[in-house]
Each structure stands twice: as C-alpha cells, then as structure tokens.
Amino acid sequence: MTILDEIFANKRSEVAQKKREKPFDEVQAEAARSAPALDFVAALRHFSEKAPRAFNPALIAEVKRASPSKGIFREDLDPVHLARLYRRNGAAAISVLTDERYFKGSLEHLRSIRRDFERTAPRVPLLRKDFIFDPYQIYEARAAGADCVLLIAAHLSRSELAQLHSLALELGMTPLVEVHSLPELEMALACEPRLVGINNRDLGDFSVSLDTTMRVSEFVPQEVCLVAESGIHSRKDIDFLAGTKVDAVLVGEALVTAPDVASKVRELAGVEAVA
Numbered sequence: 401m402t403i404l405d406e407i408f409a410n411k412r413s414e415v416a417q418k419k420r421e422k423p424f425d426e427v428q429a430e431a432a433r434s435a436p437a438l439d440f441v442a443a444l445r446h447f448s449e450k451a452p453r454a455f456n457p458a459l460i461a462e463v464k465r466a467s468p469s470k471g472i473f474r475e476d477l478d479p480v481h482l483a484r485l486y487r488r489n490g491a492a493a494i495s496v497l498t499d500e501r502y503f504k505g506s507l508e509h510l511r512s513i514r515r516d517f518e519r520t521a522p523r524v525p526l527l528r529k530d531f532i533f534d535p536y537q538i539y540e541a542r543a544a545g546a547d548c549v550l551l552i553a554a555h556l557s558r559s560e561l562a563q564l565h566s567l568a569l570e571l572g573m574t575p576l577v578e579v580h581s582l583p584e585l586e587m588a589l590a591c592e593p594r595l596v597g598i599n600n601r602d603l604g605d606f607s608v609s610l611d612t613t614m615r616v617s618e619f620v621p622q623e624v625c626l627v628a629e630s631g632i633h634s635r636k637d638i639d640f641l642a643g644t645k646v647d648a649v650l651v652g653e654a655l656v657t658a659p660d661v662a663s664k665v666r667e668l669a670g671v672e673a674v675a
Contacts, residue, residue, distance in 0.1 A: 514545030
C-alpha cells in the first residue's frame with residue numbers, strides 16, 4: 401500500500417464520520433448560501449498577462465503546516481496571517497491544505513481565510529487542497545468558501561473524476577485536475593478541463609522531478625490553464641520550466657519554511673518589493 405492509498409483509506413473513514421455528524425442536505429444548504437465563487441483561472445491568467453518578465457507564471461501560494469514525509473514545517477503557523485502575507489506580496493491565488501491527519505490542516509483554516517479576505521481587498525481566490533473522492537467534499541468545500549477544488553486523477557476512476565469535475569462546475573467552482581503521467585492526463589482531458597496541474601511528485605514513492613512537467617506539459621492543449629506543482633523552491637526552478645506551457649506554479653514548503661516568507665513570495669511571484 402502506498403502512502404496515497406493509506407491517506408485515501410483514512411479519508412473514507414473520515415468522510416463517513418462527517419456525514420454522520422452533519423447530514424448531506426445540511427452541507428448542500430450551506431453551499432447554496434455561499435457567496436459566488438471567484439474565477440480561479442481568470443486570476444492566474446490575469447497575473448501572467450501583467451507580469452513584467454517574459455516567463456513569469458502566477459504563484460499559487462500554499463498554507464501547509466506539515467507533510468507525511470517531512471513532518472511539521474512550522475509549529476506556530478497562523479493560517480490567516482500567512483495568507484495575508486501571501487496576498488500582500490504577489491500571490492495570485494492561495495491553496496489551503498485541509499487534510500487533518502497527514503498534513504495537520506483543517507477546513508476551518510479555509511473558512512477563516514475566506515472570512516478575513518471578505519473584509520479586505522483584493523479578494524484572492526482559494527483552492528481547497530485535499531483528497532477528494534465524494535460529492536459531500538465538493539459541497540463542503542463550497543460551503544467553506546473555496547473557489548477551486550483539487551481532484552487527483554491517480555486515485556479516481558474515469559467516472560468518479562467526471563462526476564466530481566461536473567459537480568464542482570455546477571457549483572460555480574473550478575476543478576484543478578492533478579496528473580503525474582500521460583495516461584492520467586488523457587483521463588483528465590476527457591473532462592474538457594479549464595485547469596490542469598502536473599504534480600512533479602510521484603505520490604507512490606514521493607520522489608520529485610521537474611522533468612515531469614517538462615515531459616507531460618507538451619501534450620496539454622494551449623487553451624488549458626496549466627499549473628506546475630511540487631519541487632519548486634527558487635527562481636532557478638521556475639526558470640527551468642521556461643519554454644513549457646505553464647501558467648502558474650503551486651508552492652508550499654519553500655514558502656512556509658522560508659526565514660523571510662514575504663521576500664520568498666516576491667521572489668517566486670517575480671514582483672518588486674511591496675511599499
């Protein structure tokens with residue numbers, strides 16, 4: 401059993417428990433009352449178009465407390481404070497890891513960031529990053545204020561991916577379909593997605609190589625907004641991806657562990673110092 405298999409097995413038990421605590425129809429009602437979702441793809445492409453560099457993909461900055469392979473990144477992590485730093489220093493969008501057992505996240509982190517952002521401008525879009533397999537989680541994400549949800553092709557059947565992708569669109573959100581290989585990309589493209597992520601981390605053994613994006617991106621249609629995920633730590637890594645169709649990069653660990661988070665965000669976003 402891989403770590404991904406283990407995580408999904410735990411997630412199934414977790415979701416079953418949540419359904420007992422809060423009925424499906426109650427979560428659906430909360431989702432229906434949520435403010436309309438922001439256009440995640442538009443936010444990424446708007447940043448890329450206005451960027452001064454010839455190749456300067458938008459930055460999706462991640463609120464990430466821990467990982468199963470490396471443990472706790474930052475004990476004193478304050479999700480709202482971190483999200484504010486990200487937004488103020490050039491992040492085009494923010495990813496919030498909400499898995500509790502393996503990544504020490506929480507759906508409440510997403511809710512808190514959304515509430516905070518509603519009080520101040522600009523309203524940066526939020527991605528719920530979790531291990532999603534059930535429609536309940538899609539409604540739950542919308543109810544919490546997510547504008548985008550992650551769907552991992554490696555652990556979904558074609559029919560499951562199509563169903564969840566369609567439901568997210570129906571609720572006004574953007575699905576980010578994550579792939580690691582060409583067969584997974586083929587599966588993703590059958591959904592006619594607006595947004596695809598290439599994960600440079602092999603979720604079977606956790607090895608990382610930016611060559612994955614170099615190889616797989618060649619087969620992504622130009623009209624699809626493309627995100628490179630994992631293994632990005634510096635401008636050198638981003639520059640390595642020049643010549644690909646990448647529109648955005650998703651970075652977590654390098655930001656959360658940086659001695660100066662604001663400076664690191666500006667470096668990876670390719671923006672000048674904030675006044």
